[in-house]
Amino acid sequence: MGIRTGAEFIRGLQDEREVWLGKERVKDVTAHPLFRPTIDSLARLYDMQHDAAYRDVLTYRSPTSGQPVGLSFLIPRSRDDLVRRRQMIKTWADATYGMMGRSADFLNTMVMAWAAKSDYFAQQHPECAERVRRYYDYCREHDVFLTHALIDPQVDRSKTRAEQADPYLCLGIVRETRQGLIVRGSKMIATAAPFADEILVWPFPPTLTEAEARYALVFIIPVATPGLKIICRESFTKLGHPADHPLSGRFDEMDAVAVFDDVLVPWERVFLYGDVRLVANLYVGARIREMTAHQTNTRFLSKIEFVYGLLCHMAEAIGVHNAPAIQEMLGEAATFIEIIRSALLAAELQAEVDPSNGVMYPALQPLQVGRTWAPRMYPRLMEMVRRLGAGGLMQLPASVEALDSPIGRDLQQYYRGAHISAPEKVRLFKLAWDLVGSDFGSRHLLYELFYAGDPSMLMAGFHREFDKRACLARVQELFSTP
Numbered sequence: 001m002g003i004r005t006g007a008e009f010i011r012g013l014q015d016e017r018e019v020w021l022g023k024e025r026v027k028d029v030t031a032h033p034l035f036r037p038t039i040d041s042l043a044r045l046y047d048m049q050h051d052a053a054y055r056d057v058l059t060y061r062s063p064t065s066g067q068p069v070g071l072s073f074l075i076p077r078s079r080d081d082l083v084r085r086r087q088m089i090k091t092w093a094d095a096t097y098g099m100m101g102r103s104a105d106f107l108n109t110m111v112m113a114w115a116a117k118s119d120y121f122a123q124q125h126p127e128c129a130e131r132v133r134r135y136y137d138y139c140r141e142h143d144v145f146l147t148h149a150l151i152d153p154q155v156d157r158s159k160t161r162a163e164q165a166d167p168y169l170c171l172g173i174v175r176e177t178r179q180g181l182i183v184r185g186s187k188m189i190a191t192a193a194p195f196a197d198e199i200l201v202w203p204f205p206p207t208l209t210e211a212e213a214r215y216a217l218v219f220i221i222p223v224a225t226p227g228l229k230i231i232c233r234e235s236f237t238k239l240g241h242p243a244d245h246p247l248s249g250r251f252d253e254m255d256a257v258a259v260f261d262d263v264l265v266p267w268e269r270v271f272l273y274g275d276v277r278l279v280a281n282l283y284v285g286a287r288i289r290e291m292t293a294h295q296t297n298t299r300f301l302s303k304i305e306f307v308y309g310l311l312c313h314m315a316e317a318i319g320v321h322n323a324p325a326i327q328e329m330l331g332e333a334a335t336f337i338e339i340i341r342s343a344l345l346a347a348e349l350q351a352e353v354d355p356s357n358g359v360m361y362p363a364l365q366p367l368q369v370g371r372t373w374a375p376r377m378y379p380r381l382m383e384m385v386r387r388l389g390a391g392g393l394m395q396l397p398a399s400v401e402a403l404d405s406p407i408g409r410d411l412q413q414y415y416r417g418a419h420i421s422a423p424e425k426v427r428l429f430k431l432a433w434d435l436v437g438s439d440f441g442s443r444h445l446l447y448e449l450f451y452a453g454d455p456s457m458l459m460a461g462f463h464r465e466f467d468k469r470a471c472l473a474r475v476q477e478l479f480s481t482p
């Protein structure tokens with residue numbers, strides 16, 4: 001089959017999935033007015049794979065069929081492969097201005113990382129490794145779009161999974177059958193779940209005690225599996241004139257909670273289960289984080305380039321771009337771009353082949369710098385948009401359509417910028433408000449804070465893992481030097 005078109009992606013979503021938006025069960029997500037704009041944005045990414053202008057960047061030849069398949073499935077075996085992967089990810093991210101954190105390339109990358117280290121799964125049983133490889137092939141050849149849900153519902157974080165009053169608050173195994181595992185419980189937050197073909201599940205954070213074998217399970221099933229409910233948050237999609245909501249009108253990824261009511265997971269789709277040690281160590285042991293961090297840093301780079309560009313336009317629009325204080329702020333924003341870009345390049349430059357599988361892994365530490373700093377950079381960038389936009393973020397008509405109304409002349413006169421017309425200034429500042437002030441924008445701030453996990457734990461983990469020996473030795477050296 002190979003790469004899908006946007007139309008094929010959309011048809012694939014017209015199934016029996018159980019998606020809830022408020023009290024409405026959405027019969028066909030592709031026909032829902034609040035979902036359709038995002039689905040169209042995702043479909044465009046699939047169409048880009050067929051466009052001669054992007055085909056070579058976005059696809060490569062399938063090792064099995066020889067047909068073009070998505071390049072985010074490429075298992076990197078050289079630095080050049082890593083560069084090609086980054087270029088692919090960046091091209092898709094740029095097409096959505098970095099606003100789609102969970103575009104298909106994110107989980108394609110995770111499934112690719114699993115397949116690259118399928119031997120990890122063989123520790124449970126050689127068949128598990130086979131399943132991983134078969135699933136990876138299936139995903140690649142069918143251009144599958146996955147979401148994932150790893151976190152337990154936020155009820156009482158002072159208790160472990162096993163200590164919760166309801167043993168199936170957190171997703172767990174109810175029983176084994178000849179067909180597979182019956183699972184019950186809930187997982188959050190599955191971004192893009194209504195738009196995904198399949199859902200990948202495993203417990204995170206990977207704290208599992210010996211008493212928690214029931215919760216040690218790693219599987220992937222179709223979103224349209226009987227008994228699986230997808231409960232969406234409020235939609236942040238804004239209908240109406242596109243210039244009023246240039247981002248929220250197109251890119252609301254949607255976030256959801258997945259509820260499993262005694263769902264059958266066929267054995268073919270169970271990759272690990274019951275072994276707390278193996279499941280807990282999966283993320284680190286199978287070297288998943290190097291690969292996914294390469295993707296997430298690249299997507300973040302695209303987004304902050306866009307934000308910096310917006311800040312520069314805003315400064316010019318109101319004639320403050322030459323003020324030293326504003327330039328200092330813009331300079332700080334530009335350093336963020338350079339830090340993330342440098343982290344990516346450093347990770348590729350220091351990439352090494354893992355002798356166990358011949359796969360080229362980007363260096364982890366520089367990528368973790370990107371991961372730990374994104375939750376600090378993004379709120380700061382949003383503060384800059386507010387500081388720079390100031391009252392201009394409120395000096396906006398309810399709709400750009402007002403420019404063509406009886407008050408249009410007033411708007412032309414009072415809503416223009418230093419060197420730009422009122423329609424241009426209004427459009428620019430509407431974009432800024434959508435990014436920083438809308439419910440969509442607020443969600444993006446939350447996303448950048450938490451998408452890679454709890455930011456404080458990430459930073460603490462960086463310290464714990466950091467190779468401190470040389471730094472400690474320097475201090476000892478001073479003491480031992482007469």
Ligand SMILES: Cc1cc2nc3c(=O)[nH]c(=O)nc-3n(C[C@H](O)[C@H](O)[C@H](O)COP(=O)(O)OP(=O)(O)OC[C@H]3O[C@@H](n4cnc5c(N)ncnc54)[C@H](O)[C@@H]3O)c2cc1C
Nearest residue numbers: 148149150151154157188189190191446447450451453454
């Ligand atoms: C917009 C968005 C999209 C997301 N998309 C996905 C997705 O696609 N797939 C997915 O699997 N997950 C997704 N997530 C979930 C994300 O991984 C989690 O939000 C993140 O790991 C933090 O976990 P939590 O939300 O359960 O916070 P909690 O663990 O409940 O933490 C809440 C607060 O309590 C603090 N805290 C928690 N435990 C302790 C402790 N022991 N000591 C001190 N402080 C503590 C935390 O620091 C935090 O400030 C998404 C989250 C957001 C916000």
